[in-house]
């Protein structure tokens with residue numbers, strides 16, 4: 001049975017594995033996300049799992065899946081997958097919403113590796129998969145001392161729920177960075193920036209048009225004499241990524257006779 005007709009079955013075909021009628025269906029949906037599936041055989045089940053994997057990087061396959069799932073359940077979904085406990089669950093795809101500071105803070109404290117929240121806050125965005133919040137972007141004034149705070153905004157924390165199955169958070173980083181840049185652009189910022197650690201690839205940033213803009217030196221903030229503070233984040237060198245949003249309007253200089261004297 002080819003992967004294509006795992007989703008795109010139009011008439012009764014023989015299953016390649018069990019030689020019965022090919023049968024893959026959603027039998028039941030409960031707790032908003034859990035699925036009870038119905039297969040003609042294990043072979044059909046494995047074929048479906050493979051098709052799900054492949055559809056991650058194949059828009060055409062995803063469309064077939066969405067249509068098949070909608071016909072079967074009346075629901076819109078991006079994919080489905082097997083969670084840690086071996087149960088089939090629906091991946092509804094992501095929606096991005098605004099989020100309040102206390103809720104963003106709560107999420108980051110629970111889900112982010114550092115657990116702390118940065119000082120500046122302008123606004124935040126959250127990524128939802130169905131009824132589950134799976135990611136948060138904390139946006140504020142740039143942390144660096146010498147950046148132009150009026151024209152520049154920073155995604156100073158980005159947290160994704162590492163506990164939730166990876167397929168539910170798939171593409172969440174890119175969508176959060178993308179949505180943050182769109183909002184910042186609407187608000188008239190010239191540039192949006194963020195820092196990632198040396199080990200991070202920056203793939204999700206480049207996917208939405210951000211570019212590498214150099215390394216920071218790193219070093220401990222606690223060593224500065226002017227302020228007493230704990231190091232709350234790693235102080236190793238970091239990569240800065242930026243996205244240019246609005247072209248700065250340069251002031252017009254008129255050469256009056258006064259100036260030319």
Ligand SMILES: [Zn+2]
Nearest residue numbers: 015018040041
């Ligand atoms: Zn079969």
